[in-house]
Amino acid sequence: MRDFLSAVVGKAVRVLARLRGGGSALPGLVVERIDPGFIARALSTLPLGVVAVSGTNGKTTTTKMIVEMLEDQGLKVFTNRTGSNFSRGVVAAIVGECSLSGKLHADVAVLELDEAHAMYFIDRVQPRFTLLLNVLRDQLDRFGEIDTTANYLQRIADATSDEVIVNREDRHIATIGERTRQRAEPTGAPRVREFGLVNDLLSTFPGDDDFYAGSADPAPSDSERPDVDVVLTALGKRTATFRIAGEAYETPLLLEGLYNTYNAAAALSTVRAVFDAAADTYRAPTTEQLLDSLAQVRPAFGRGERLELDGQPLELVLVKNPAGFKLGLASFDAADTGVMIAINDQYADGRDMSWLWDVEFDSLREGGVAVVTGTRAWDMALRLEHDDVEFGVVEEDLSRALAAFRASTHGQPRRIYCTYTAMLGLRKRLSELTNVEEI
Numbered sequence: 223m224r225d226f227l228s229a230v231v232g233k234a235v236r237v238l239a240r241l242r243g244g245g246s247a248l249p250g251l252v253v254e255r256i257d258p259g260f261i262a263r264a265l266s267t268l269p270l271g272v273v274a275v276s277g278t279n280g281k282t283t284t285t286k287m288i289v290e291m292l293e294d295q296g297l298k299v300f301t302n303r304t305g306s307n308f309s310r311g312v313v314a315a316i317v318g319e320c321s322l323s324g325k326l327h328a329d330v331a332v333l334e335l336d337e338a339h340a341m342y343f344i345d346r347v348q349p350r351f352t353l354l355l356n357v358l359r360d361q362l363d364r365f366g367e368i369d370t371t372a373n374y375l376q377r378i379a380d381a382t383s384d385e386v387i388v389n390r391e392d393r394h395i396a397t398i399g400e401r402t403r404q405r406a407e408p409t410g411a412p413r414v415r416e417f418g419l420v421n422d423l424l425s426t427f428p429g430d431d432d433f434y435a436g437s438a439d440p441a442p443s444d445s446e447r448p449d450v451d452v453v454l455t456a457l458g459k460r461t462a463t464f465r466i467a468g469e470a471y472e473t474p475l476l477l478e479g480l481y482n483t484y485n486a487a488a489a490l491s492t493v494r495a496v497f498d499a500a501a502d503t504y505r506a507p508t509t510e511q512l513l514d515s516l517a518q519v520r521p522a523f524g525r526g527e528r529l530e531l532d533g534q535p536l537e538l539v540l541v542k543n544p545a546g547f548k549l550g551l552a553s554f555d556a557a558d559t560g561v562m563i564a565i566n567d568q569y570a571d572g573r574d575m576s577w578l579w580d581v582e583f584d585s586l587r588e589g590g591v592a593v594v595t596g597t598r599a600w601d602m603a604l605r606l607e608h609d610d611v612e613f614g615v616v617e618e619d620l621s622r623a624l625a626a627f628r629a630s631t632h633g634q635p636r637r638i639y640c641t642y643t644a645m646l647g648l649r650k651r652l653s654e655l656t657n658v659e660e661i
Contacts, residue, residue, distance in 0.1 A: 224257060224260075225260065225263060225264070225323055225324025225325070226322060226323055226324060227257075228253050228256065228257040228260045228324060229317065229320055229321070229322055229323065229324040230322060231252065231253065231256065232249040232250070232252065232253040232313070232314075232316075232317030233249070233317055233318075233322075235248055235249040235252045235253075235317075236248075236249040236314070236317055236318060247308065247310045247311045247314050248314070249313070249314045249317045249318075250309070250310035250311055250312065250313030250314030250315075250316075250317065251310045251313075251314075253313050253314075253317060254309065254310055254313055258346070259346070260313065260316070260324065261309065261312060261313050261316065261343075261346055261347060262346040262347050263324065264316045264320060264324055264325070264326050265316075265326070265331055265347050266347075267325065267326065268300070268326065268328055268329065268330055268331055269329055269330070269500075269503070270297070270329050270330035270350065270496060270499075270500055270504075271330065271331070271349070271350030271351070271383075271384075272330075272331045272332075272333060272347055272348075272349045272350055272351075273288065273330060273331065273332040273333070273349065273350070273351040273352070273353065273492060273496065274333055274335050274340065274343075274344075274349035274351070274352045274353070274378060274382070275288065275332065275333065275334050275335065275352075275353045275355070275492075276334075276335045276336070276337055276340055276352070276353070276354060276355070276374075276375060276378055277337070277353075277354050277355025277356045277357065277375065277389075277395070278337070278355070278356050278357055278358040278371065278543065279355065279356055279358055279481060279542075279543070279545065279546050280355050280356070280481055280482070280484075280485040280488075281334040281335075281355065282334055282522045282523075282525060283477070283482050283485055283521060283522045283525045283526075284353065284355060284485040284488055284489050285301060285302075285332055285333070285334040285522075286519065286522045287477075287485065287486060287489035287516065287519050288332050288353075288489045288492050288493055289301045289332050290515065290518070290519045291489065291490075291493045291512060291515040291516055291519070292330065292332065292493060292496065294514075294515035294518065295493075295497075295507045295511065295512070295515065296505075297329045297330060297504070298327065298328045298329045298330075299328060299329065299330055299331070299332055300315070300316070300319060300326050300328035300330070300331040300332075301315070301331065301332045301333060301334075302314075302315040302333055302334055303315065308336055308339040309339055309342045309343045309346075312333055312335075312343065329504075330496065335378070337371050337374045337375060338374055340374065340377075340378050341374065341377060344377065344378055344381040348381055348382070348383050349378070349381060349382045349383070350382070350383050350384045350385075350499075351382065351384055351385050351386075351387065351492065351495055351496060351499070352378050352379055352381075352382040352385075352386050352387070353387045353488055353489075353491075353492045354375050354378070354379065354386065354387070354388050354389065354395045354398060354399075355389055355392075355395070355485065355488055356389055356392045356394075356395060356429070357371050357372045357375065357392060357394035357395060357430060358429075358430050358543055358544075358545045358546070359430055359543055359544065359545075359577065359580075368394070368430060369394075371394075372394040372395075372397075372398070375394070375395070375398055376398050376401065379398050379399075379401075379402050379412075380402075380405070382412045383411065383412060384411065384412055384413065384495075384499055385412050385413045385414070385415055385495045385499065386398075386399065386402050386412050386413070386414050386415070387414075387415045387416070387417065387451075387488065387491050387492050387495055388402075388414060388415070388416055388417075389416075389417060389418070389488065390416040390417065390418035390419075390450055391418050391419050391424060391427065391429060392429050392430075393429055393430075393431055394429075394430070396416075399414045399416060402414050415450075415451050415491055415494075415495055416450035416451060416491070417450060417451060417452045417453070417454075417487045417488050417490070417491040418450050418452075418453050418454075418487070419453065419454050419455075419484065419487075420444050420453060420454070420455045420456075420465075421443065421444050423454060423455075423456075423457070426457070426480060426552075427480070427481070427484050427549070428545065430545070449465070449468060451466070451467065451491045451494060452464055452465070452466050452487045452488075452490045452491040452494070453465040453466075453487065454483065454484055454486075454487045455470065456472075457480065457483055458472075460474060460475050460476070461473065461474050461475060462475055462483045462486060464486075464487060464490065464513075466490065466494075466509050467509070469509070471509060471510070471513055473513040473516060473517050474517050475516070475517060475519075476517070476518065476519060476520050476521075477519060477520070477521055477526065478521055478526030478528070478537070478553065478554070479521070479525070479526045479539070479549070479550065479553040479554075480549050480552060480553045481546070481549050481553070482521065482525070482526060486516055489516070490512060490513075490516065493512060494512070523538075523649065523659060524538045524539075524540045524640070524642075524645040524646075524649065525538075525539075525540050526538075526539055526553075527659075529652060529656055529657070529658060530656055530657070531628070531636065531652065531655060531656045532628065532632060532633075534633065534634060534635050534636060535635045535636070536635070536636040536637070536638070536652075536656075537554065537635075537636070537637045537638070538638050538640060538645055538648065538649070539553075539554065539637060539638065539639050539640070540640065540641070540642060540645055541639050541640065541641060542571065542572065542641055542642060543572075543577055544577045544580035544581050547578075547581045547639070548581055548582070550639060551581075551583070551585050551586070551639075552585070554637060556585050556586055556588065556589050557588075557589065558589075558634065558635065559589065559634065559635045559636065559637050560592050560627065560630070560631025560634040560635070560636040560637070561586060561589065561590075561591045561592060561636075561637050561638075561639070562591070562592055562593040562594070562595065562623065562624075562627045562636070562637075562638045562639075563591055563593075563594050563595070563596075563602050563606075563638070563639045563640070564594075564595045564596040564599075564620065564623070564638060564639070564640040564641065564644035564645070564647075564648060565578070565594075565595075565596040565597070565598040565599065565601065565602045565640075565641050565644065566596045566597045566598065566640075566641045566642075566643045566644040566647075567596075567597055567598050567641075568597075568642075568643040570642050570643050571641040571642050571643050571644075575598045575601055578598075578601060578602060578605045579605060581605075582609065583605070583606055583609040583611050584609060584611075586606070586609075586611045587609065587610060587611050587612075590611060590612035590613060590614070591606060591611060591612070591613040591614070592613075592614045592615070592626075592627055592630045592631050593613075593614060593615045593616075593617065593623050593626050593627040593630065594606070594613050594615070594616045594617075594623075595616075595617050595618060595619070595620055595623030595624075595644070596618065596620070596623075596640075596641065596644045597618060599616050599617065599618045599623075600616060600618075603616045614626075614630055615627075615630070620644065620647045620648055620651060621651055624648065624651055624652070
């Protein structure tokens with residue numbers, strides 16, 4: 223009866239919120255307040271349990287990759303598709319998909335979790351698998367220091383029952399993997415699985431220490447390092463080569479952006495972990511089948527998402543910390559492309575925007591930036607001026623900025639680098655002008 227009441231109340235709030243034009247997490251907030259145990263009861267019946275995805279960068283896209291690979295192999299997957307990664311967002315997603323009895327009809331849940339808000343989640347739900355991507359300086363006004371973020375991720379790993387999948391190349395994440403191994407020695411659980419890079423690609427994906435202080439000691443040669451489950455060995459133009467269980471495989475990708483390619487290694491390793499654990503009840507796909515599934519995955523909304531406006535492509539590239547902005551700039555050729563930068567400083571973006579001074583904008587110097595917008599437009603303009611990057615319009619209002627961008631870049635491909643809330647605002651405005659996938 224309690225599940226029924228919570229599901230009905232949540233669904234009613236969801237309908238009302240949609241009629242008012244927003245509030246995707248509101249049903250979750252209401253159900254959390256009236257029934258804190260709802261989330262645990264709803265997820266406890268899934269045969270393959272919960273896969274948690276956390277870390278600073280790449281959660282949304284990696285979660286999407288894992289979900290679509292699992293679905294392509296025949297599993298029914300529950301996920302928080304909007305990327306609302308606080309626990310209320312997960313509850314809201316459950317409310318949207320559960321029956322009136324509160325039951326989820328799925329084999330497994332794959333959930334993107336905010337590093338801090340995951341603490342509420344793991345107090346109620348034990349993940350069976352956890353993927354930890356990276357620890358970078360992000361939203362330090364929330365976390366205080368980067369070690370706090372790492373400690374949160376350690377607690378998620380400690381709460382995991384079956385397997386923790388870790389990034390071998392991130393010092394903080396690798397340490398969590400080692401601690402988990404030591405803790406698991408008496409019982410063998412949870413297991414630890416790694417993904418990584420060959421040495422030639424380490425400088426392309428710098429960890430936080432490398433980004434600020436440069437690489438310390440040179441890494442051992444590839445032949446001296448133990449092989450791990452999935453290794454990204456080469457990057458091509460919309461292709462990637464992975465070494466999986468010791469064998470090399472090249473695959474095409476629809477995903478844009480360097481980080482998304484590395485995140486594909488993380489997603490492959492996680493899907494392999496799920497199928498290895500479920501070998502008694504689910505048919506494990508071949509590596510070729512997994513790569514075929516991966517090759518069909520498109521970017522998540524705002525993460526290299528490609529729209530069409532005025533007959534020209536328009537890309538939305540989410541940027542939210544120095545490392546992410548640097549890789550965003552490195553991932554896309556600036557030549558012959560109109561550029562807009564939209565910087566907001568709402569809670570979901572992080573209020574401290576001083577990190578913009580840790581990013582080098584030299585690659586935009588030749589073509590310049592057509593429009594700078596968002597609540598921190600003038601901070602961004604000042605930053606560009608110090609890197610001798612010319613810019614045109616500075617307009618805090620997103621609607622007026624978008625109109626100016628269209629006018630000044632007519633007939634050109636376009637790209638917008640944007641923080642999270644600026645991305646949501648621009649997608650809403652773009653949906654009035656062109657086709658934008660609903661989330």
